[in-house]
Amino acid sequence: MATATGELVRRHRWTQLYPELGQGPIPTEPYVSEEIYQREIELIFKKSWLRVARVEEVPEPGSYKVKRLHFANTAIIIVRAKDGVVRAFHNVCSHRGNTVVTETGDETFGHNKSAVLPCRFHGWVYGADGTLVSVPEEDRFYSCFERGHNGLTPVATDVWEGFVFINLDPRPLHTLAEFLGGYAGHFGGYPYAALTECYSYTTYLDCNWKIGHDSFSEAYHVTTIHAGSFPNVFSTGLADVQFFGPHRTCAVCLNLTQAPTKVAVVAGSVHRGSLVQKAAERRMLPPSINPSGRHDFAFELSTLFPNLLLHVAEGIWFTHQFWPIARNRTIWEGKYYVRAAQTNSQRWALEYAQVLQRNAWLEDTQTMENTQKALESGAKRYLNLQDEEILIRHNAHVLADRLAAAE
Amino acid sequence: MKSTTSKRSKKAVTAAGKSARTAAKRLRSAKTVASPAAKRQAGTRSKRIPVRKGRALPAGFEAIERFVKRWALPTQNRRQARRRKSTTAELQDFYDDMLPVLPSILKHVDTFPLGELPQASQRLFFLALSLAEVAPHIELYRGDPNVPYAFEESRFVAEHGEKIG
Numbered sequence: 117m118a119t120a121t122g123e124l125v126r127r128h129r130w131t132q133l134y135p136e137l138g139q140g141p142i143p144t145e146p147y148v149s150e151e152i153y154q155r156e157i158e159l160i161f162k163k164s165w166l167r168v169a170r171v172e173e174v175p176e177p178g179s180y181k182v183k184r185l186h187f188a189n190t191a192i193i194i195v196r197a198k199d200g201v202v203r204a205f206h207n208v209c210s211h212r213g214n215t216v217v218t219e220t221g222d223e224t225f226g227h228n229k230s231a232v233l234p235c236r237f238h239g240w241v242y243g244a245d246g247t248l249v250s251v252p253e254e255d256r257f258y259s260c261f262e263r264g265h266n267g268l269t270p271v272a273t274d275v276w277e278g279f280v281f282i283n284l285d286p287r288p289l290h291t292l293a294e295f296l297g298g299y300a301g302h303f304g305g306y307p308y309a310a311l312t313e314c315y316s317y318t319t320y321l322d323c324n325w326k327i328g329h330d331s332f333s334e335a336y337h338v339t340t341i342h343a344g345s346f347p348n349v350f351s352t353g354l355a356d357v358q359f360f361g362p363h364r365t366c367a368v369c370l371n372l373t374q375a376p377t378k379v380a381v382v383a384g385s386v387h388r389g390s391l392v393q394k395a396a397e398r399r400m401l402p403p404s405i406n407p408s409g410r411h412d413f414a415f416e417l418s419t420l421f422p423n424l425l426l427h428v429a430e431g432i433w434f435t436h437q438f439w440p441i442a443r444n445r446t447i448w449e450g451k452y453y454v455r456a457a458q459t460n461s462q463r464w465a466l467e468y469a470q471v472l473q474r475n476a477w478l479e480d481t482q483t484m485e486n487t488q489k490a491l492e493s494g495a496k497r498y499l500n501l502q503d504e505e506i507l508i509r510h511n512a513h514v515l516a517d518r519l520a521a522a523e
Numbered sequence: 524m525k526s527t528t529s530k531r532s533k534k535a536v537t538a539a540g541k542s543a544r545t546a547a548k549r550l551r552s553a554k555t556v557a558s559p560a561a562k563r564q565a566g567t568r569s570k571r572i573p574v575r576k577g578r579a580l581p582a583g584f585e586a587i588e589r590f591v592k593r594w595a596l597p598t599q600n601r602r603q604a605r606r607r608k609s610t611t612a613e614l615q616d617f618y619d620d621m622l623p624v625l626p627s628i629l630k631h632v633d634t635f636p637l638g639e640l641p642q643a644s645q646r647l648f649f650l651a652l653s654l655a656e657v658a659p660h661i662e663l664y665r666g667d668p669n670v671p672y673a674f675e676e677s678r679f680v681a682e683h684g685e686k687i688g
Contacts, residue, residue, distance in 0.1 A: 316682035319674075344664055344671050379658035382625055460632035460640065460648060463688065467599070468655035474681075475659055478673035 130357050130506040141498035142512040147324045147491050153443040156515065157187050159522045160422050161440065162284045165295045167424045169194045169280040172309065174202055178231035178244060182207055182217045182224040186441040188284055192271055193217055197244035198231050202275060204282045205246050205268035209235040216242065216268065222318075222447065233268070242268050276300060278309050298360040299420060305402040306428050313456040315470045317477065318449045323488035325423065325438040325446045326511070331480055331487075332425050332436050333417070333507040335368045341483070345476045348374035349392050352412050357506055362514045364507050365418035367406055379468060387462040388431040389454045389469030391415055401430060419507065421514065431455060444488055450477055580650075581631060581643050587620055587650060594653040595646040600684035602649075602656040607676065609657075611666035618661040621654045638688065652688075 126132070131139050146152045166185075173181050173194075180195035191207040193216065207215045214237040217224060228234075231244045241250040246268040254263065272283040274292035277300075281292050293300065321328055331337070335351040342349065355367040372392060376384060384393045391414055398409070405428060406413040415429035425436040432454050439447040452473055457463035490496075501509050578591045594617060596602045606614065628651045632644060640648055664671050 314682075317679050318682075319678050319680060341672075344673075345659065347663060377658070377662035378622060379625070379654065379662060382629070383655075386629065457637060460635065460637055461629040463637060464629060464632070464648070464651050464655060467652050468658065471599075471655055472659055474679065475670045475673065478670050478676060478679065481674035481679075482672055484674075 128503050130354070130503050131509075133357070134359070134506070134510075137506070137509050137513055141500050142509065144491050144496050144499055146512070146515065147326060147488070148443070148494075150443050152519070153324070153440070155519050155522070156422075157440065160515070160518055161187050163289065164422050165274070165281040165283045165288070165290075165292050166422075167279050167420065167435075167437065168192060168204070168282050169202075170308075171202060171275060171278045171280060172312070173225070174280075176227065178228040180217065180226050180228070180233070180244075182219055182226075184219060184222045185284075186222075186439065186447070190284075191215065191219055192282055193233065193268070194273070194280055194282070195233065195244045196231075199245070201245075202273060202280055203244070203246060204271040204273040204280075205242075206271060208269060209237065209240055210248060210266040210268070211235065211238055211240050211251075216240075246270055277304055277306070296360075296420075297363070298358075299363040299365070299418070302358070302360065302365060302404045303402075303416075303418065303426065303428065306405075306433065307400050308433060308453070310400075311431070311433060311453040311455050313454050313466065315452040315454075315474075316449070317451075317474065318447065319481070320441075321446045321448055321481070321484050322444055323446055323484045324444055325440040326515075327484050327487050327491075328436070328438045328446055328448055328481075329419070329423065329425070329511065330508045331484055333419065333511065334505045335370075335417075336502065336504050337480075338370070341479050342476055345472055345479060346392050348372055348376065351504075354504055354506070355410060355413070356407065359510060362421035362518070363419060364421075364510050365416060366507060367410070368414050368417050369410055369412040370414040371412055380472075383465040383468040387455075387457065387465035387469075389466045390472060391429060391432060392472075393469070398430060401428065417507075419511065444492070448481070578646075579643050580647050583627070584624065584631075584647055587624060590617055590620070590650055590653075591646055593617075595649040596653060597649060597687045598685050599652075599656070599681060602653045603676065603684075605653070606656050606660065607668055609668050611668060614657050614660055614668060615666060618654065618657055621650065621657075625651065625654060648688075 128139070131137060168183050169181050173179075174196045177196050177198045177200065180193055182191050182193050184191040193205045193207045194202060195205070196202050207217055207219070209216050214235055216233050216235045217226065218236060232249065233242045233244065234240070235242075239252045240248065243249045248263050248266045251257070251263060272285065272288050274281050276292060276296060283292075335354065338346065338349055338351045350371045350373060352369040352371045355369055357366040358364070370392065372394065375381075376393070380390070380393070384390065405416050415427045415432070418426050420426055423438045427434050432452070434450070434452040437449045439449070441447060452470060454466060454469070457466055578588055580588050580591065594602075594605065596605060628647055632640060632648050632651070635641070635644060660667060670676065
């Protein structure tokens with residue numbers, strides 16, 4: 117484990133710690149190239165473990181969520197069976213290929229009391245474990261048809277800390293535990309399930325998935341981009357940068373220089389819901405997070421490779437996830453979790469904190485499509501990264517290495 | 524983002540509600556324009572009570588009753604839309620009068636269990652939630668009714684946007 121403490125004026129401290137990443141500029145081509153995009157999909161997105169749900173979204177036997185994965189031209193049914201196990205299947209009927217669950221958008225939720233998934237087309241019924249349990253007029257099919265061989269097409273599924281992951285590779289190279297490696301130890305033990313109030317946003321962005329991902333992977337932008345919503349906040353630099361194979365993490369440290377606004381003071385006195393509010397004493401962060409107990413620690417920022425950013429703080433955790441649709445089109449999902457209000461005044465305080473956070477995300481998102489448009493010009497072949505943008509540098513290296521290794 | 528079916532139907536409901544409201548408004552204004560007598564009648568006690576009831580806040584909050592019609596809005600989507608359609612002066616006026624009473628509003632709503640507010644108190648709470656929506660624009664964005672230098676707000680879809688409260 118490589119941590120860096122007592123950093124004073126070590127301006128190049130992160131690349132000194134991780135010299136294998138170099139200090140040079142990174143190419144723009146991966147943000148605009150159709151060919152690289154296709155290879156990222158085939159070699160990375162279709163072979164990595166991807167977070168597709170929380171267990172709370174499928175709480176009971178028969179609860180399901182269908183999530184469309186545009187990059188793979190498929191939709192996945194994530195369903196809890198009577199044995200309590202959450203499994204995933206392609207949403208395709210074995211009869212004539214209709215979608216078993218009729219989708220009503222990128223995400224469709226439902227519940228079946230008998231814990232079965234009936235196809236509306238001709239009434240074929242699947243168990244939540246994927247087996248084909250009933251076929252109307254089965255005797256009119258021919259002897260070559262075997263019900264036992266015609267269950268739903270399974271997708272590798274596993275759960276870590278309440279996060280449901282799938283892997284579209286029919287034979288995943290690694291188990292989820294192997295894939296997570298040291299990341300699981302670092303982020304395990306945080307009470308994700310206890311912070312039940314979720315504020316969830318989604319939008320479509322006309323940019324490459326990595327542009328969105330990069331924008332949220334550094335704190336260099338805080339002073340400029342968030343001059344509106346967080347004028348009193350300045351980054352005091354990253355701390356504890358660590359890599360776990362393709363995954364990466366760091367602590368974002370913020371200096372809250374000015375007094376909060378009048379309404380923020382009232383909200384802060386009632387409930388903890390804001391990242392730019394001085395945290396109460398340490399209660400829920402595992403010892404691996406902010407090990408040196410820095411007072412300016414705001415939140416841990418990490419990427420669970422390839423497309424999930426997971427952040428944890430005292431009393432708040434949140435995620436950004438970027439789902440590629442095309443080379444220059446991406447779905448963004450932002451989810452912000454806090455402890456549920458117990459009183460009306462706490463409910464109000466959460467409203468204030470969450471509205472301000474939404475506004476900050478609106479500020480973050482503003483640059484993404486502009487960056488894509490600008491890069492499409494081809495005017496720049498390289499991007500220049502400073503030391504505090506080490507996570508972006510790491511991502512560029514991991515992606516390039518993965519694509520090169522597959523050659 | 525939970526079942527788009529429900530989102531769609533909610534949208535449909537909202538649209539239906541909107542057109543019903545528009546129709547009612549047209550009807551009201553038509554009446555007013557058509558007949559001064561009807562207008563006078565609306566001012567009589569029997570006609571007035573329901574209207575008055577719809578705007579009333581708990582005792583002690585009479586001074587901010589003038590904001591009820593505009594700002595006592597049940598969902599975040601509606602509060603956000605109202606804020607975006609307001610002028611700086613309207614936001615400032617609302618903020619200036621709401622800020623001093625905010626602590627007493629929070630004290631008042633906490634005399635009831637979470638989510639169990641009587642009608643007048645619920646209205647008061649909606650006003651406070653609107654202040655949460657408006658405050659950053661006065662305190663941080665120099666009165667700009669929109670978030671400055673930001674992504675188009677209406678493109679962010681909030682799963683909780685149509686939730687009451």
